Amino acid sequence: MNRDIYPLFPIPCSLTMIEYEPVIGMEVHVELQTESKMFCGCKVDFGGDPNTRCCPVCLGLPGSLPVVNGRAIEYMAKAAIALDCSITPQSIFHRKNYYYPDLPKNYQISQYDNPLGVDGYVEITVGGITKKIAVRRVHMEEDTGKLIHVEGNFSHVDYNRSGVPLMEIVTMNPPPPGYDQIQSADEAREYLQRLRQILLYLGVSDCKMEEGSMRCEPNISIRPKGQEKFGTKTEIKNLNSFRSVYLGVEYELKRQEKLLREGGTVVQETRRWDDSRGMTASMRTKEVEQEYRYFPEPDLVPMRFESDWIENLRSSLPELPMAKRDRFISQYGIAEVDAEVLVDSLDLANLFDNTAKHTKDPKAVANWITGEFLRLINATGTAISDTKLTSKHICGMIDIIENGTINRNIAKTVFEDMFNTGKQADQIVEEKGLKQVTDTGAIEAAVDKVIADCPNEVERFKAGEERLVGFFVGKVMKETQGKANPGVVNKLLKEKLG
Amino acid sequence: MADRLFELTTHELHDLLKSKQVSAVEVAQNFIERIDAVDGKVRSFVTTTPELALEQAKAIDEAIAKGEKLGALAGIPGAIKDNMNTRGILTTCSSKILYNYKPVYDATVVQKLGEAGALTVGKTNLDEFAMGSSCENSGFFPTHNPWNLDKVPGGSSGGSAAAVAADECAFSLGSDTGGSIRQPASFCGVVGLKPTYGRVSRYGLIAFASSLDQIGPITKDVTDSALVFNAIAGKDPCDTTSLDIETPDFTKALRDDVKGLKIGVPKEFYGQGTDPDVEKAVKDVINMLAGLGAEYKEISMSSVNYGLPVYYIIAPAECSSNLARFDGVRYGLRSKGSTDTIAMYEKTREEGFGAEVKQRIMIGTYALSAGYYDAYYLKAQKVRTMLRMDFEKAFEEFDVIITPTSPSVAFGIGALADDPYAMKLADVCTIPANLAGIPAISIPCGFKNGLPIGLQIIAKGLDEETLFRVAYTIEQHTQWHKKKPNL
Known part of the structure; x- marks a missing residue:
């Protein structure tokens, strides 16, 4: 059993103790970043005054008919291919019939037994172990409007979101041989993050969980280890961040295990995650399967995907995060942990890639970007795409470190200045007079002064306390406002102190 | 002549307008007066739009004055079935649930008629949501057959057929899901065309059964049918089920020539249940065609026997979903006094829909339910495919199939009310x-007994030209279409 999952419930020692194993399925909905909606020309955008981005089609007015947005199909096919799904050569839409005020036709145009993509996977790495999480299907549908609850007995409905292209990605439990299923809260979060990364790389969605452009509804059950039959599952809603996905899944796993250990049973239901209270609570029980009366959408003709079209799309895909990570490691010789950080965002990866290929020291580039650059990004709350810093800046700075114009300590100041002002490194060095002092005479004077000022330390050093060399170097650096060439300082100190 | 312009066909009116013997305003005025005179008896219209028709007519007269080229429908008064969207004009589907509904957009066919210069005199009555064969299922009032006011005009496009037969308009648009253009055309003694599925855009037609619905013209003769069809046919980017093929000029198919035409006469459309007088009238015409050089042969198409049961699975299934949007949330009727959403849905739909509509929604909901889907909907679709293949096979041998349009002439209002199966x-x-x-x-x-009999010609997909040619030939050698009811 993975002990990480159950830290709050230490398991009593017993030879007959049942061990439980979690089974987690993920249903993820992603809004696509197309210009227009799935079946009409209305603009897709977050927010906006209520009911200002609507037309007869997305309002489901009588007599209106849907027309498929080709770009949305292309985006979804790209995503399906990136998840290693096969594309169904002939795919059709179905109507999913249910009544809800945010659903203007009282049916949703969706897909049923003929989804766009099937049988793919998402690679995740948790605790050093890499798994391929099996994806059962990728399908297309339209988003609903939003209910806005107001005072009194009424609700308002905003249909701006109605008809926004929505992609649904569902994992497969049990997975086929060679693939895995999600089995912990850590893995659930990792799965989502990896998925998000891929979709961001493809540029098909902005995947903002807080704004609802990426939504996830995990279903969770546990079963005695070794048992094939699934336990009763619950579904969790209202998970609006990666953190709440982790916490919600973790909570639900513990709740179910506690329930079973105490002799209770899990009820099949939908539970709502309450972020402020850190717990799930029952929303509604699903004793019978919802009756959606699926049938083929008669207003739309079947879509046929030629293999040429699919192959063109496949070859147009950008390099995906995992491939990029592997390339960074092999091409630039950087550490895996750095590569992981760099590929986390496409902007960061591009900054590294464009810089590293122009320098002799890619490792230094990786260090600067994962260290100083990300520190400044986080400290200033700047988006990577909005920074003034380009690969040219970093290359320029590394060049002047290598040719001895500045040392690494000064470089940090220069880096921050570049980040804030967008000026090039040599210009900053020039303007602020930060040029490294390599003039032996000047440094020698500083060394002599330090030796004269610190007789006690000199004595202790000579008595064998060699670690004091750092103290002397620091003192000399201070005397030269950090501009002394550390190599020269060391050399002179060694000579003078014997 | 000017006082009885309403008796003329579309092409006759066009000639008068073109030669400036009458103005479009005179034509409009004449039809408006006719509606005033007879619609109290016939009740073809849910809504009349005399102001709109006059306004449109003025614009046409101005165009004529400027010497602009006059389209075939310019200045011709037409009526539109009340299940097609007309911007700012009540569009009710003859249902209480849409008693107050004014669309924000025009159906594509309405837009096309507007572009062709046609005048709109009103919106015609139908069986609620086009479900029915007599116009008695209108949520407002029944329409009467102009040939005998005690008889039904047929349905569901009963208002559109009666309006043409009663000379309340020169032509009208109907929609046909299972015969809703042809059967009322037959009962009212006019010409009704159901085009190939996909020829005419359905955008703006309030759907009954999406995979069956098709809009078509109801006219006084075959030439008018081709003229109106010319105006409304064609690919519409708003309807992906509309076909991306060129629309020929269908008037070119209007030729008096059936030499060598091969006619199939499937026995399944005759015999038991068919009025012998109806059968005789149809067969007389087939014999006449044979005399003009056509050949005919009796055949069997056994799958036709399954048409009715298949239709009564597929159409209700689609309607149960299509009509789900009428829920009181956004437009139309909202029943008062409900305390929660579900109760509001239920009360609105209970009060808003009539019995026939409710029955079909329930049948369709059942047929689509898990556990029944395979046995009903899926099976019905398979039989539908068989039926389609049977027709394809028949059309390898024959150019057209000729049958009665309806097994009988118009029946009495209320006569079949207790016998839904006969209906x-x-x-x-x-x-x-x-x-x-x-x-x-x-x-x-x-x-028969002063009531019109209708003959149906069926052709292979997209072969409306042959339909027009055969229908035109029959018309050239008969006088039935020239008879007028005495109102």
Whole structure:
């Protein structure tokens, strides 16, 4: 059993103790970043005054008919291919019939037994172990409007979101041989993050969980280890961040295990995650399967995907995060942990890639970007795409470190200045007079002064306390406002102190 | 002549307008007066739009004055079935649930008629949501057959057919899901065309059964049918089920020539349940065609027997979903006094829909339910495919199939109210063409007890030209279409 999952419930020692194993399925909905909606020309955008981005089609007015947005199909096919799904050569839409005020036709145009993509996977790495999480299907549908609850007995409905292209990605439990299923809260979060990364790389969605452009509804059950039959599952809603996905899944796993250990049973239901209270609570029980009366959408003709079209799309895909990570490691010789950080965002990866290929020291580039650059990004709350810093800046700075114009300590100041002002490194060095002092005479004077000022330390050093060399170097650096060439300082100190 | 312009056909009116013998305003005025005179008896219209018609007519007269080229429908008064969207004009589907509904957009066909310069005199009555064969299922009032006011005009496009027969308009648009253009055309002694599925855009037609619905013209003769069809046919980017093929000039097909034409006469459309006088009238015309050089042969198409049951699975299934949007949330009727959403849905739909609509929604909901889907909907679709293949096979040998449009002439208002099955049998001859998606036309071919008899010609998909040619030939050698009811 993975002990990480159950830290709050230490398991009593017993030879007959049942061990439980979690089974987690993920249903993820992603809004696509197309210009227009799935079946009409209305603009897709977050927010906006209520009911200002609507037309007869997305309002489901009588007599209106849907027309498929080709770009949305292309985006979804790209995503399906990136998840290693096969594309169904002939795919059709179905109507999913249910009544809800945010659903203007009282049916949703969706897909049923003929989804766009099937049988793919998402690679995740948790605790050093890499798994391929099996994806059962990728399908297309339209988003609903939003209910806005107001005072009194009424609700308002905003249909701006109605008809926004929505992609649904569902994992497969049990997975086929060679693939895995999600089995912990850590893995659930990792799965989502990896998925998000891929979709961001493809540029098909902005995947903002807080704004609802990426939504996830995990279903969770546990079963005695070794048992094939699934336990009763619950579904969790209202998970609006990666953190709440982790916490919600973790909570639900513990709740179910506690329930079973105490002799209770899990009820099949939908539970709502309450972020402020850190717990799930029952929303509604699903004793019978919802009756959606699926049938083929008669207003739309079947879509046929030629293999040429699919192959063109496949070859147009950008390099995906995992491939990029592997390339960074092999091409630039950087550490895996750095590569992981760099590929986390496409902007960061591009900054590294464009810089590293122009320098002799890619490792230094990786260090600067994962260290100083990300520190400044986080400290200033700047988006990577909005920074003034380009690969040219970093290359320029590394060049002047290598040719001895500045040392690494000064470089940090220069880096921050570049980040804030967008000026090039040599210009900053020039303007602020930060040029490294390599003039032996000047440094020698500083060394002599330090030796004269610190007789006690000199004595202790000579008595064998060699670690004091750092103290002397620091003192000399201070005397030269950090501009002394550390190599020269060391050399002179060694000579003078014997 | 000017006082009885309403008796003229579209092409006759066009000639008068073109030669400036009458103005469009005179034409409009004449039809408006006719509606005032007879619609109290016939009740074809849910809404009349005299101001709109006059306004449109003025614009046409100005265009004529400027010497602009006059389209075939310019200045011609037409009526539109009240299940097609007209911007800012009540569009009710003859249902209480849409009693106050004014659309924000025009159906594509309405837009096309507008571009062709046609005048809109009103919106015609129908069986609620086009479900029915007599116009008695209108949520407002029944329409009467102009040939005998005690009889039904047929349905569901009863208002559109009666309005043409009563000379309340020169032409009208109907929609045909299982015979809703052809059967009322037959009962009212006018010409009704159900085009190939996909020829005419459905955008803005309030759907009954999406895979069967098709809009078509109801006219006084075959030439008018081709003229109106010319104006409304064609690919519409707003309807992906509309076909991306060129629309020929269908008037070019209007030739008096059936030499060598091969006619199939499937026995399943005749015999038991068919009025012998109706059968005789149809067969007389077939013999006449043979005399003009056509050949005919009796055949059997056994799958036709399954048309009615298949239709009564597929159409209700689609309607149960299509009509789900009428829930009181956004437009139309909202029943008062409910405390929660579900109760509001239920009360609105209980009060808003009539019995026939409710019955079909329930049948359709059942047929689509898990556990029944395979046995009903899926099976019905398979039989539908068989039926389509049967027609394809028949059309390898024959150019057209000729049948009665309806097994009988118009029945009395209320006569079949207690016999819903007999009512549904009225569509037995027309349903197969909808299921197969192929074109069919109904033209007058005789009378029984003063009531018109209709003959149906069916052709293979996209072959409306042959339909027009055969129908035109029949018309050239008969006088039925020239008869007028005495109102």
